[in-house]
Amino acid sequence: MSEEGDSPAGAERVLADWQRLSPWAVGLMLVTAGLSLVRQHLPLLLAAVAGLTLVERIGWREVGGAAALLLLLGGALCLLYYRRFRFRLDGDVLVIQKGLFEHREFKVAARHVQHIAVHQPLYLRPFDVVQWQVETLAGEASRIELPGIRRGQSDALGRRLQADGPDSGRVEALSEGLAGEPDASAPPGSRVRYALTPGALMLHGLTSRSIYVIAAVLSPLVRPLERWLHDRLPQLDLLAWLPASPLVAVSLGLVAVLLVLAVLAVLAAWWRFHGYVLRDEGERQVQVSGLFHRQEQALSLARLQVVEWVQTGLGRLLGRGYLVCHQFGSLGGGADESRRFLVPGLTLNESERLIGELWPGGDRVPPLSRVSRLYWRVLWLRILLGLGAGVTVLILLVGVPPLPLWGWALLSAGLAGLAGVAAELRWRALGWGRRGDYLYVRQGLWGQRTSVFPLSHLISLTLRQSWLQRRRSLASLELQVANGRLTLPFLEASLARELADRLLASVEGATVESATRTFPETRRRSACAARR
Amino acid sequence: MTFHNEAIDPEALPSLAAVPLTPVSPRLAPCQAILLLVRWLVVTAMVLLFPVRDEALALWQPWLAATAGGLGLISVALGWVEARRRAYGLREHDLIYRRGLLVRRTQVLPLVRLQHVESLSNPVERAFGLVRLACFTAGGRGADLVLEGLPAPRAEAVKQHLLARLSAAPPEPRQTEEAP
Numbered sequence: 001m002s003e004e005g006d007s008p009a010g011a012e013r014v015l016a017d018w019q020r021l022s023p024w025a026v027g028l029m030l031v032t033a034g035l036s037l038v039r040q041h042l043p044l045l046l047a048a049v050a051g052l053t054l055v056e057r058i059g060w061r062e063v064g065g066a067a068a069l070l071l072l073l074g075g076a077l078c079l080l081y082y083r084r085f086r087f088r089l090d091g092d093v094l095v096i097q098k099g100l101f102e103h104r105e106f107k108v109a110a111r112h113v114q115h116i117a118v119h120q121p122l123y124l125r126p127f128d129v130v131q132w133q134v135e136t137l138a139g140e141a142s143r144i145e146l147p148g149i150r151r152g153q154s155d156a157l158g159r160r161l162q163a164d165g166p167d168s169g170r171v172e173a174l175s176e177g178l179a180g181e182p183d184a185s186a187p188p189g190s191r192v193r194y195a196l197t198p199g200a201l202m203l204h205g206l207t208s209r210s211i212y213v214i215a216a217v218l219s220p221l222v223r224p225l226e227r228w229l230h231d232r233l234p235q236l237d238l239l240a241w242l243p244a245s246p247l248v249a250v251s252l253g254l255v256a257v258l259l260v261l262a263v264l265a266v267l268a269a270w271w272r273f274h275g276y277v278l279r280d281e282g283e284r285q286v287q288v289s290g291l292f293h294r295q296e297q298a299l300s301l302a303r304l305q306v307v308e309w310v311q312t313g314l315g316r317l318l319g320r321g322y323l324v325c326h327q328f329g330s331l332g333g334g335a336d337e338s339r340r341f342l343v344p345g346l347t348l349n350e351s352e353r354l355i356g357e358l359w360p361g362g363d364r365v366p367p368l369s370r371v372s373r374l375y376w377r378v379l380w381l382r383i384l385l386g387l388g389a390g391v392t393v394l395i396l397l398v399g400v401p402p403l404p405l406w407g408w409a410l411l412s413a414g415l416a417g418l419a420g421v422a423a424e425l426r427w428r429a430l431g432w433g434r435r436g437d438y439l440y441v442r443q444g445l446w447g448q449r450t451s452v453f454p455l456s457h458l459i460s461l462t463l464r465q466s467w468l469q470r471r472r473s474l475a476s477l478e479l480q481v482a483n484g485r486l487t488l489p490f491l492e493a494s495l496a497r498e499l500a501d502r503l504l505a506s507v508e509g510a511t512v513e514s515a516t517r518t519f520p521e522t523r524r525r526s527a528c529a530a531r532r
Numbered sequence: 533m534t535f536h537n538e539a540i541d542p543e544a545l546p547s548l549a550a551v552p553l554t555p556v557s558p559r560l561a562p563c564q565a566i567l568l569l570v571r572w573l574v575v576t577a578m579v580l581l582f583p584v585r586d587e588a589l590a591l592w593q594p595w596l597a598a599t600a601g602g603l604g605l606i607s608v609a610l611g612w613v614e615a616r617r618r619a620y621g622l623r624e625h626d627l628i629y630r631r632g633l634l635v636r637r638t639q640v641l642p643l644v645r646l647q648h649v650e651s652l653s654n655p656v657e658r659a660f661g662l663v664r665l666a667c668f669t670a671g672g673r674g675a676d677l678v679l680e681g682l683p684a685p686r687a688e689a690v691k692q693h694l695l696a697r698l699s700a701a702p703p704e705p706r707q708t709e710e711a712p
Contacts, residue, residue, distance in 0.1 A: 137670045459645050460640060460642065460676050463637070465635070465636045466636075497547070497549050501547055504548065504625075507644065508625035
């Protein structure tokens with residue numbers, strides 16, 4: 001970019017003309033496309049390599065030639081994609097033209113933007129190039145990426161597109177450098193809402209779900225490791241210092257495995273959340289984090305739909321959890337959670353303070369009410385049926401164990417007891433409460449997720465009554481919100497109806513207010529556009 | 533940011549239970565019955581014609597097919613009764629759809645959340661002159677409310693009403709894609 005483009009105002013002026021990606025984007029696209037292809041077709045690739053090793057006529061020279069040819073072809077395609085890719089700002093509308101074989105044009109108006117993310121992998125830092133992503137209200141499926149633009153362009157785009165968002169009276173300048181220290185990079189006028197300390201980062205690593213993910217990823221290595229130990233252990237003479245008791249040896253082994261998993265989980269958290277800072281820039285909330293792969297995410301408060309306070313089972317023991325800020329189109333539960341606006345390593349008090357700062361009045365969590373005790377029976381029956389089905393499948397696979405009659409009775413009683421404990425835990429975890437304009441819904445078993453949202457953020461609702469519920473004057477309320485469905489099962493029917501009426505009145509009342517507020521502005525914009 | 537928390541009288545809220553709902557077309561019942569019948573005929577035929585090697589099991593095959601057929605008939609009968617009980621309501625600010633026999637569901641979609649409306653019909657529905665209206669909201673991965681069993685002219689009128697509400701409401705954010 002020219003010198004004019006280096007200043008914030010100059011960058012915005014320059015963006016009015018067609019812009020190309022940074023030339024470094026060609027290499028970046030080659031790397032990311034290659035990695036993505038390998039990741040998606042790994043089994044096919046491994047099978048091809050295995051097949052090639054069996055064909056004697058194909059040697060290293062042929063393989064190297066084919067790889068070079070593929071690399072050349074990929075490079076040429078990336079170069080062509082780079083040439084076809086251009087973007088510009090037309091007023092408050094970002095226009096993107098791209099396409100290799102099919103030319104496509106995208107237009108994203110500033111008032112439609114709900115989320116902007118900026119990524120800077122380590123290898124792009126020397127070139128001051130970032131990957132820039134924007135997401136509209138259509139949700140994650142609508143994500144559009146500029147794969148490699150200069151930092152100044154990214155800042156100008158963020159400033160321009162989120163400055164024109166709704167209720168954006170206090171938008172400040174964006175940070176000037178991702179690679180710098182968080183405090184140094186903070187723009188004037190912004191303040192740090194929350195900074196992650198090393199201790200909190202370690203606790204987040206230990207209590208996050210990544211420990212289970214790592215265990216699942218490493219599980220295929222168990223069998224080769226077992227084989228290696230079986231072959232090698234007698235030669236290494238380790239038996240001399242291993243404990244004589246098999247029980248102690250197995251326990252020590254388990255502790256070692258858990259320690260390795262814990263260390264890996266902490267390293268993963270360190271990789272993702274090193275230097276995490278959440279900055280308040282008025283309407284925008286900006287978070288910056290990452291050890292090598294720096295990420296910056298900007299959240300518009302006007303687009304914030306649901307805040308979720310998540311604690312895993314271990315997190316509840318250690319008193320730590322994290323907040324997930326949901327916007328339109330995000331999946332519920334833990335699916336793809338790492339890509340969301342996530343505030344890690346919080347205590348309960350810190351989470352309540354943050355919710356209160358995002359939504360004044362939302363921090364005062366009311367005492368949560370439980371649903372009807374009948375729901376415990378339903379849960380018990382469901383879990384018992386599940387366990388019964390599991391045992392039946394096991395018997396079909398392994399065969400009927402030679403148990404006496406009292407053994408079968410004991411097994412049945414054990415399953416019923418286990419189902420009872422699980423049902424009790426789920427029933428106790430499920431709670432809901434309303435205070436002022438906010439609804440609180442908690443769900444879980446060992447871990448718990450508490451969703452907080454203003455009543456007016458409801459999308460739709462369903463009142464469900466089964467035959468049993470009608471007899472007992474109960475009803476279930478299914479609430480569709482931005483991050484999926486929240487169910488309040490087995491409420492008193494009158495209470496469920498009253499809550500439904502109140503929710504609908506809040507949505508529709510808020511809309512009427514918003515319409516009267518927004519209409520003059522919308523009409524003014526339309527008139528300006530027509531004059532242009 | 534100022535925080536308001538004004539008290540609301542719950543008695544003054546419009547009640548969902550008090551809304552008079554309009555039954556869907558009576559032609560939905562035979563239409564649903566035919567669709568269910570076709571589905572269960574396929575299942576029954578598959579059970580009957582599945583190649584079973586074991587002779588002992590093969591003896592039971594007609595009985596299994598008869599059970600599937602019986603279940604199908606029960607399903608068709610329940611589907612008929614259920615279709616007769618479906619109803620919908622259109623209020624100033626929301627759309628209501630009630631369905632279900634053993635488990636009754638009343639779904640409410642505030643019109644302000646509406647993004648676009650689609651009208652759909654399969655050949656059987658077209659033979660009965662019925663149309664489905666699929667209502668979509670922002671960020672959803674599928675239709676949030678599907679209104680089944682409307683006669684074609686009524687469906688068109690409801691659709692026009694919803695579209696009129698959409699154009700009257702402040703424009704909801706949407707990503708646009710155009711050919712150059």
